[in-house]
Amino acid sequence: MPTEQEKTIQALRYAIQMEIDGKAFYLLASRESDNELGKKLLVSLADQEDYHRQKFDQIYENIRKAKSWIPVDFKPDGGKTPRTIFAREIENVTSSAKITQAEIDSIRIAMQMEDKSYDSYHNRSEQIGPGTEKDFYATIAAEEREHKLILLDYYEFLKDPSAWYVQTEHPSLDGGS
Numbered sequence: 001m002p003t004e005q006e007k008t009i010q011a012l013r014y015a016i017q018m019e020i021d022g023k024a025f026y027l028l029a030s031r032e033s034d035n036e037l038g039k040k041l042l043v044s045l046a047d048q049e050d051y052h053r054q055k056f057d058q059i060y061e062n063i064r065k066a067k068s069w070i071p072v073d074f075k076p077d078g079g080k081t082p083r084t085i086f087a088r089e090i091e092n093v094t095s096s097a098k099i100t101q102a103e104i105d106s107i108r109i110a111m112q113m114e115d116k117s118y119d120s121y122h123n124r125s126e127q128i129g130p131g132t133e134k135d136f137y138a139t140i141a142a143e144e145r146e147h148k149l150i151l152l153d154y155y156e157f158l159k160d161p162s163a164w165y166v167q168t169e170h171p172s173l174d175g176g177s
Contacts, residue, residue, distance in 0.1 A: 019053035034098040044082040079146030114148035
């Protein structure tokens with residue numbers, strides 16, 4: 001039966017690989033995107049995945065050396081950066097923006113990846129007792145959930161830009177003539 005430290009190391013290795021895979025996917029998807037909004041949003045998400053990987057690497061090295069979980073300076077932005085990019089760039093999108101099925105499909109895959117990451121980190125936070133490790137996994141799970149919500153917003157925009165604008169602008173009919 002694996003020790004708690006072995007379980008921690010295994011979870012960290014898995015997390016590092018998920019973040020590496022996420023970054024690679026986002027960079028590939030950004031290169032294949034036909035619109036600037038998608039490119040910028042996906043590159044931003046790739047940067048976030050790389051930041052997560054760096055923190056997991058740091059934790060992994062700390063555990064290998066100190067044999068215990070050492071607090072790490074982890075300051076996630078809660079999806080603020082990609083959400084800001086999305087908000088800023090959506091204003092520049094014209095009705096002639098090219099939206100392809102391939103882009104829609106890649107965003108759907110990205111949402112599934114974020115769900116998988118969230119589930120993994122959330123489950124790990126639930127499996128361990130209170131402390132720094134639990135807090136870290138809960139925080140990064142929340143960050144992955146925010147990424148999913150940003151991608152969902154973008155996905156809804158890609159599927160039906162007109163409906164997305166109506167929904168997000170919350171227009172109302174005033175009954176006037």
